[in-house]
Amino acid sequence: xxxxxSGTQPVRIExxxxxxxxxxxxxxxDCGMRLIDLTKLVTAVSELARNTMVYGGGGDMDWQxxxxxxxxxxxxxxxxxxxxxxxxxxAMTDGWTSGNGLxxxxxxxxxxxxxxxxxxxxxxxxRITIARWI
Amino acid sequence: MERIPILQMGEFLLVTIQVDMHDQLALTLQDDLSExxxxxxxxxxxxxxxxxxxxxxxxxxxxxTISGLSRIMDxxxxxxxxxxxxxxxxxxxxxxxxxxxxALNVERGMKLLHQRVAQQ
Numbered sequence: 582x583x584x585x586x587s588g589t590q591p592v593r594i595e596x597x598x599x600x601x602x603x604x605x606x607x608x609x610x611d612c613g614m615r616l617i618d619l620t621k622l623v624t625a626v627s628e629l630a631r632n633t634m635v636y637g638g639g640g641d642m643d644w645q646x647x648x649x650x651x652x653x654x655x656x657x658x659x660x661x662x663x664x665x666x667x668x669x670x671x672a673m674t675d676g677w678t679s680g681n682g683l684x685x686x687x688x689x690x691x692x693x694x695x696x697x698x699x700x701x702x703x704x705x706x707x708r709i710t711i712a713r714w715i
Numbered sequence: 716m717e718r719i720p721i722l723q724m725g726e727f728l729l730v731t732i733q734v735d736m737h738d739q740l741a742l743t744l745q746d747d748l749s750e751x752x753x754x755x756x757x758x759x760x761x762x763x764x765x766x767x768x769x770x771x772x773x774x775x776x777x778x779x780t781i782s783g784l785s786r787i788m789d790x791x792x793x794x795x796x797x798x799x800x801x802x803x804x805x806x807x808x809x810x811x812x813x814x815x816x817x818a819l820n821v822e823r824g825m826k827l828l829h830q831r832v833a834q835q
Binding site: 627 | 799810
């Protein structure tokens with residue numbers, strides 16, 4: 582996999598969630614992503630960025646425009662050094678929330694992207710990598 | 716403080732969301748709307764989201780709360796103008812907005828509100 586371009590931005594305050602959405606939208610548009618795929622990706626980014634801010638205590642978002650086997654993709658990574666997710670199975674259950682949300686953030690975001698990878702351990706933070714391909 | 720404007724049209728309130736809302740702005744709108752419904756005795760609320768490129772679970776929840784809250788306060792809520800890509804994404808996200816009335820555009824939404832209020 583070749584990384585064509587990349588960048589990082591903070592996800593610490595509410596306004597950063599808006600900026601995360603805007604960056605993703607701009608990148609996806611520049612890659613020529615279809616509107617429906619773009620909308621799904623931006624929505625997933627919104628959910629995960631909010632999780633990073635609220636549950637992870639803030640973190641960063643890395644983005645990468647990548648190429649593999651002649652396909653271009655947009656990969657977004659959310660990382661925080663928060664408390665981590667103690668029970669992953671529970672966290673990946675629709676409707677379950679440790680806060681006061683709807684419990685659709687993680688599971689919903691997973692459904693909206695093609696690649697979804699989650700690394701977490703109690704006390705060791707959380708890292709979620711998502712991607713959509715064009 | 717940044718706010719989403721709420722317009723009064725007779726016995727209805729009209730909200731057009733035209734900015735990419737951060738969470739606090741959405742919560743402020745929720746509070747402002749309930750206060751306005753109470754103050755104006757509005758019978759209906761029309762929320763136009765045609766300018767919204769995405770609706771995530773937070774905004775979805777806000778819409779559901781406004782709808783439920785206005786019902787308790789004797790007002791109907793109709794959500795209008797959802798873009799097709801947003802609708803598809805919402806369903807895939809798992810958010811089907813139960814109990815929220817929708818219409819394709821403002822005109823149809825207004826018609827629906829008039830009908831609902833006339834029925835009562």
